[in-house]
Amino acid sequence: MFGVMQEMAWKEHLGGSKYKLVARDPSKISRPKKSHVVEVPPDIAKSVRKTEQWLTLELAKWADSVESGQIIKPEKMRFIDFVPKWKRGYADQNMGGNTIRNVMGYVNSYLIPEFGQSRLDQIRPLHLVTFFAGLTKKDGSPMATNTKLNIYKAAKSIFDAAFDWKLIPDNPIDGVQRPSAGKKEKKAMRSVKKNYTRAEVVTLLTALYALPSRWRLYFTGVMLGGYRRGEFLAVEWSDVDYERGAIWIEDQITFDEEGNKIESEVKTEESEGWVYMPQWYMEDLKRYERIWKKEKLSCRKWLGEDKQYLFHGGQGVMYYPSTPTLTWRRFLAKHKLPHVKLHGLRHTAGMLLRESGADLKTIQERLRHTKIGTTADIYTHESESISREAADRLEGLRPKRQQIAP
Known part of the structure; x- marks a missing residue:
């Protein structure tokens, strides 16, 4: 089994603590190679034995990802294609069922219609800023800041994951200001009774x-x-x-x-x-x-x-x-x-x-x-x-x- 993995996947030392993990895609006739660069954590790099163990595990995970078809070139990844991967890899692991249901409601109603066909690496902060500035209810009336904030949180979670998983070089949501209520809305919110005396x-x-x-x-x-x-x-x-x-x-x-x-x-x-x-x-x-x-x-x-x-x-x-x-x-x-x-x-x-x-x-x-x-x-x-x-x-x-x- 190890011999098979060596044939299908291997590592190349790039110098220092950096290594390139390479795996062949079994779904392709010509089996083209797919690579991924990793850096050994400093506390592990101190030990040759621990470094080898860590790299073996990372190589196995990378080979499994390539074999299962979970690896898609960033330049071909559309927003709508990434959402299911974000849901499976992040939302399902960190959110409750009811939260996922609510978040997916915002994603399906607002984010996918706007960004669904856009490539992840081509979405810029200006696109997001313009999107949030133009958000209104379906009837055209102003949207509550809390609703905008929920949509913002959903978008941030998705783009944060895409950045963390190295699918995009920069995180476009970093350049977007978190929605906040204006003076008039804050005054109205303060007038709402929140608790009893x-x-x-x-x-x-x-x-x-x-x-x-x-x-x-x-x-x-x-x-x-x-x-x-x-x-x-x-x-x-x-x-x-x-x-x-x-x-x-x-x-x-x-x-x-x-x-x-x-x-x-x-x-x-x-x-x-x-x-x-x-x-x-x-x-x-x-x-x-x-x-x-x-x-x-x-x-x-x-x-x-x-x-x-x-x-x-x-x-x-x-x-x-x-x-x-x-x-x-x-x-x-x-x-x-x-x-x-x-x-x-x-x-x-x-x-x-x-x-x-x-x-x-x-x-x-x-x-x-x-x-x-x-x-x-x-x-x-x-x-x-x-x-x-x-x-x-x-x-x-x-x-x-x-x-x-x-």
Whole structure:
């Protein structure tokens, strides 16, 4: 086998730590050669044995790529031809099914119609700048910056991969400014209510008693524990620890690439962990568990198999991730309560902590953010109660009180 590989593929030393890997294409009658230059990493190059092992592995991978037909000359690679390779080589390895579905929606709706037939190496920054500057909705109205940003992220991921995989000499997206909201749009965004105040939370907790127990406890839990909607849907009774007073988060209910509901692991390692809850909430949950078990015993046909979801759509079947969103929106409208998106309950949990004096590290750990920068970006923006408190501290400087005013 090794003799065959030597005949089909070999390496040539170019000097220093650089080598040319050469392989023959078995799909061609004349078996033309295809080459690829690699550089041995400095820590490996120190050892002759490790260098040989590394080169043998790289040569085998290169030969396999050539044999499987995955190697296409950069000058012949169109954008539309590269997208499936990017999806298989990057998106499928690093994105969840629902994210892939959304990203591919932007790729198919905007990027492929614009760049599909263009060669990768001929797409320039100016082409991308012009494209983003002219982006509008289908009816010609202005496109939201967030939508432009999502299209930009999709394009960046694709061009970054093409550059990293040495299919293009320069990355055209590097010369494109990341879309950002204008002054008018930023003002409109600031006017959108993103979370509830502490006083509003008190009102909400009372109003939630109008809902069935499962939904009252679901929304209350999200508001106090800062769970993502899919995380809390995936919680089972085995994840509830009454003695600890906490709930274990490990999985989530989400959509796959085809739009079907599935259970999967949470996105990051940091998202996994115990979330401690108020004791009164855990007592409420315990009472609900007794009712839950009675309902299961009386269920003629349990469809949840061995799953024991706290919140399910009947007969143990997992909810669709979109069901809580719709239920929340209808609840607010029916009771004429201020509208905040369901994800805003997670922000509410963070703001309650911030307004109680918790530091950013505590909030980060509570909400299970991967980076504290994410926490800082969200929770260092204006909080009405904190801003009011800061202003009240200046009351003592009132000139007439200080007897310094004329």
